[in-house]
Amino acid sequence: MLPTIAIFATLLYLLVFWVVLPICRYFQDPKGLRKFQNYSTFSGITDIPYCYLSACGFRSRDLTEAHKDKAILRIGPNNLSFGDIAAVRDIYGHGTTCVKDLKYSITGGPHPNLFDVVNKADHSAKRKRLSAAFAIKNLVQWEYKVVRTTERLLAAFDKLCTQPLPSNSVPEPSDLTVNFNHWINLFTIEAINYIALSSTLGLLEQGGDVVTAQRLDGTTYQAHYRTAQNQNAFAASHFVWDYTNFELFSSFSKIFPKWRKVWKDAEPWKDVIYHQAVTRMNRYTDGEELDDFFSALMDDKAGQPHNLEWGEIVGEIGAIIDAGADTTAIALTQIVYLLIRHPDHLETLRQEIQGVLAEDEVIAPYDTVRHLPFLRACIDEAMRIIPPTSAGLPRRTPPEGAMILGKWIPGDTSVSMTIYGAHHDPTVFPNPEEFQPHRWMDPEERKRMEPYFIPFSTGGRGCIGRNISYLEQTIMLASLVHRYEFSLPGPEWNLTRHEAFNLLMGEMPIKIWRREIPAKK
Ligand code: HEM
Ligand SMILES: *[C@@H]1O[C@H](CO)[C@@H](O)[C@H](O)[C@H]1NC(C)=O
Ligand SMILES: *[C@@H]1O[C@H](CO)[C@@H](O)[C@H](O)[C@H]1NC(C)=O
Ligand SMILES: *[C@@H]1O[C@H](CO)[C@@H](O)[C@H](O)[C@H]1NC(C)=O
Ligand SMILES: *[C@@H]1O[C@H](CO)[C@@H](O)[C@H](O)[C@H]1NC(C)=O
Numbered sequence: 001m002l003p004t005i006a007i008f009a010t011l012l013y014l015l016v017f018w019v020v021l022p023i024c025r026y027f028q029d030p031k032g033l034r035k036f037q038n039y040s041t042f043s044g045i046t047d048i049p050y051c052y053l054s055a056c057g058f059r060s061r062d063l064t065e066a067h068k069d070k071a072i073l074r075i076g077p078n079n080l081s082f083g084d085i086a087a088v089r090d091i092y093g094h095g096t097t098c099v100k101d102l103k104y105s106i107t108g109g110p111h112p113n114l115f116d117v118v119n120k121a122d123h124s125a126k127r128k129r130l131s132a133a134f135a136i137k138n139l140v141q142w143e144y145k146v147v148r149t150t151e152r153l154l155a156a157f158d159k160l161c162t163q164p165l166p167s168n169s170v171p172e173p174s175d176l177t178v179n180f181n182h183w184i185n186l187f188t189i190e191a192i193n194y195i196a197l198s199s200t201l202g203l204l205e206q207g208g209d210v211v212t213a214q215r216l217d218g219t220t221y222q223a224h225y226r227t228a229q230n231q232n233a234f235a236a237s238h239f240v241w242d243y244t245n246f247e248l249f250s251s252f253s254k255i256f257p258k259w260r261k262v263w264k265d266a267e268p269w270k271d272v273i274y275h276q277a278v279t280r281m282n283r284y285t286d287g288e289e290l291d292d293f294f295s296a297l298m299d300d301k302a303g304q305p306h307n308l309e310w311g312e313i314v315g316e317i318g319a320i321i322d323a324g325a326d327t328t329a330i331a332l333t334q335i336v337y338l339l340i341r342h343p344d345h346l347e348t349l350r351q352e353i354q355g356v357l358a359e360d361e362v363i364a365p366y367d368t369v370r371h372l373p374f375l376r377a378c379i380d381e382a383m384r385i386i387p388p389t390s391a392g393l394p395r396r397t398p399p400e401g402a403m404i405l406g407k408w409i410p411g412d413t414s415v416s417m418t419i420y421g422a423h424h425d426p427t428v429f430p431n432p433e434e435f436q437p438h439r440w441m442d443p444e445e446r447k448r449m450e451p452y453f454i455p456f457s458t459g460g461r462g463c464i465g466r467n468i469s470y471l472e473q474t475i476m477l478a479s480l481v482h483r484y485e486f487s488l489p490g491p492e493w494n495l496t497r498h499e500a501f502n503l504l505m506g507e508m509p510i511k512i513w514r515r516e517i518p519a520k521k
Contacts, residue, residue, distance in 0.1 A: 022046055022077060031410040036074040039066060039081065047076040047242040051249075055238055057498045060390035060420035067421060071405060076241070079414040081392055082405060085425045085452055087417045090404040091395050092459045097402050100461065101394035101414050102243050107236050109270070111311040113319035114464065126316070127464070129306060133296030134464050139471055141291070142195055143366050146475050149191045150363050152204040153183060154479065157512060161484070164513045170490045171511035180336060180486075180508040184476075185209075185226050185329040191472055192324035196293040196317065197280045201225070213271035214278060223268035229322065230504060232266035235259070237500035273318040281313070293320060320465075326502055327388040328469045331455075332476060333505050335382035337495050338435050339481070340488050340510070345437055346481070349374055353482050359517040364478035366471060372478070377440035379473050383455040384423045385435055390503050392416030393457060419454055428452045487511045 022045045026034070033044070040049040053059045066073060067083025075081045082091065091098055100118045108116035114126045132138075160177040186203040193199045201211050203225070213223035239249040253259035280294050289295075297316055299305050308316075339346040352374045357364055369375060397404075399411040409415060424432040428449055429439070440446055456463035463469075489509055496506035 018046065025077065031078075031413065033074055033078070033080070033410070033413070036072050036080060037070055039063075039073045039075040043074050043076060045077060047079070050075050050079070051238065051241045054241055054499070058390075058503075059499055060387075060392065060418040060503075063392070063418055064421040064424055072407070076414070078412075079394075079416075080409065082415065082417040083421055084405055084417075085422055085428060087405050088422055088452065088454060088458065090402070091415055091417055092393070092454075092457055092461070094459045096395070096459060097398045098395035098415060099398070101396040101416075103240055103394050106243055106246050107240055109315055109318060111309070111315035113312075113315035115319040115323055120460075123461070127460075129300075130293070130296060130316070130464060132301060133293045134467065139467050140366070142468075143471065143475075145194045146191055146366075146472050147363050149187060149194055149204070150476055150479055152190070153187045153476075154362060154483065156183065156204050156207065157484065158514075161513050162511055164485070165487050165511060171487050173489075175511040176489055176509040178510050178512050180510050181329070181333045181505050182507065183207075184332045184336075185326060187476070188325040188329040188332075188472065189225060189321075191328075192321050192468075193276065194292075195468065196320045196324070197276055198283070198290040198292045198294070199276060199280065211272060212275050213268045214275035215271055216274065220275065221268075221271075223272055224265070225272055226326075227265050228267070228269040228272055229326065230500070231262050232269040233326075233500040233502065234498070234504065235262045235266050270318075273321065274314060276321065277314045277317045280317070281310075323463075324465050324468065326504070327465075328472050330386075330388035330503055330505055331379070331383055331469070331473055333495070333508055334386045334388075335378060335473070335477060336480070336486065336510075337488070337508060338382050338385070339378065340486050342435055345378065345435070349378055350481055353478050354517070357478070357482055359519055362479065362483065364475055364482065366475055369478040370470075370474055373441055374437065375474065375478060377437040379470070379477065380440050380453065381435060381437040384429065384453055385433075386497075386503065387419045387423055387455045388502055389455070389457070390418060390420035390499060391501065392418040392421075393461075419457070422452050422454055425452065482517070483515060484512045485515050 026044045038044055039053075043049050050059075053062055056062060063073075063075070063081060064083070067081070071082065071084040073081045073083065090096060099120060100116070102118075104116040104118060105112070112118070112122065114123070114130060117123045117126060157178065162175045162177060165171060186207075186209060189209070190201060190203055193201060203209055203211075209224050209226040210222050211225045212220050214220045235250070239253065240246050242249065250263070254263060283290065284294070284298060294317070297306065297308065297313060339349065352372050353364065353369065356368050356372065394414050394416050397409050397411050397413045397415060401411045402409055404415060423429065426432050429452075439449070456466045456469075487510060495508060498504045498506070
């Protein structure tokens with residue numbers, strides 16, 4: 001009897017709150033959003049079409065497609081998506097009056113961190129504190145951290161090398177010894193933990209992502225670092241697009257075994273962060289002097305303590321190690337994939353690197369390779385064509401409304417423009433679907449395109465880790481291309497992707513072998 005009543009009550013609730021009221025609100029149209037074109041027939045009434053779009057796996061590309069000839073689309077009852085490049089400045093630029101949307105508070109932890117804090121003044125204070133640590137001077141000081149981590153990855157790759165591939169053949173399945181995406185994720189996890197917390201996790205020696213996680217009560221257990229991080233993002237990215245019902249949808253999804261497993265795999269993520277934070281804090285209280293972000297979080301340059309609350313410290317550590325790993329891994333997987341697919345560009349790149357590195361040099365020094373124009377062109381073109389964060393980052397108009405694309409958008413409306421859409425605008429990037437690193441080689445052209453090249457977003461909430469990512473990508477890519485040859489499983493093989501918040505990549509099995517590096521004349 002009880003279950004029947006429960007089911008009946010639930011159905012009634014759903015009918016009233018999800019059907020009747022939204023339809024009334026749609027026709028009442030208090031904000032006048034009905035004049036904008038719908039993304040789908042029901043977008044004016046419910047967020048479900050957008051949740052569905054998100055579940056399809058590549059919402060940024062699909063939405064860009066939907067924007068053809070439509071500058072503004074209503075993607076939810078209170079949400080507008082923009083498809084015109086000029087909107088980037090209005091929504092994200094330095095002068096914008098928009099703030100991060102409620103989504104960030106929902107997916108954030110109990111203490112707002114640099115990434116998810118909404119309030120502008122709070123953000124400025126946090127940003128100022130960490131900017132000192134992210135300044136370019138420190139970056140070069142931390143090059144050795146990236147170098148050592150690169151050495152560890154190459155030591156693992158050396159062991160996985162196979163015999164050279166005869167020309168015009170495809171690798172034996174048993175020779176596909178490297179899942180590149182897996183290994184490069186282990187690399188970026190190690191690199192960011194070393195840079196931020198002076199911590200090494202042994203992942204590159206282990207070949208896997210098992211680490212210690214720690215509950216608030218102090219007990220510890222073993223957990224999968226990358227799986228937990230990815231599944232956490234994967235799960236939230238499906239259900240968060242209806243903010244008010246996020247908790248409800250999430251709980252409801254646990255009825256299904258598939259989602260129960262996803263949420264369970266995601267659970268350890270907060271405990272992984274917590275263990276990293278506690279371990280580093282113990283070293284700090286023991287008086288160990290270490291050179292990392294954590295130090296910048298604790299004391300200012302003059303050595304005066306910032307006296308942050310413990311919860312905030314844990315939050316900031318979470319922000320950095322969460323935002324700082326998979327994005328760079330996605331970029332590196334993508335660029336290696338594209339270069340294998342375009343042997344002519346790979347050859348051009350090798351020639352350029354060979355011109356500056358000695359034949360027996362293993363790790364490319366940053367100072368030697370950072371200004372190589374074709375290397376930078378390849379990295380940028382890969383992030384243009386497939387931005388690691390492709391999505392429209394949700395912002396909220398201020399209560400008094402805002403002008404976007406010359407139109408007045410009412411207050412407290414969720415607005416966004418996909419990074420993917422900006423990067424595939426043919427008026428800025430001719431033949432946007434083609435991988436053409438040479439488009440970046442002409443300085444005049446670069447100057448013209450750069451305002452619309454926004455893989456790290458732009459404005460006051462743009463990425464603080466941009467330079468660190470270039471440091472990692474540049475050293476890693478130059479070193480890999482100099483030392484190895486690679487082959488994909490075959491000409492028909494494709495990389496799979498699933499867009500959570502970032503564009504997660506599937507496996508990339510490759511065969512690798514050592515190159516014969518011609519001696520310099
Ligand atoms: C290719 C690599 C990377 C890409 C594509 C990328 C992309 C982005 C994007 C698009 C944003 C804006 C997010 C939003 O508005 O919701 C962002 C913010 C942020 N990123 Fe990155 N990122 C990368 C690497 C890194 C690294 C290496 C770090 C850490 C060292 C990092 C730390 C952060 C932080 C802390 C923020 C928040 C900044 C703020 O709100 O003030 N990112 N990133
Ligand atoms: C939006 O959807 C409604 C149905 O809910 C439809 O009547 C209307 O024509 C659509 N508007 C546009 C601009 O497509
Ligand atoms: C649209 O905004 C509303 C509230 O402003 C939010 O609840 C909803 O999750 C958003 N949906 C999308 C698709 O961004
Ligand atoms: C990155 O380095 C450049 C100088 O090369 C500097 O102008 C810029 O502010 C730095 N960006 C960040 C986010 O630290
Ligand atoms: C890979 O993608 C290409 C182009 O989209 C397609 O022609 C090919 O069939 C795909 N290969 C596989 C194995 O799915």
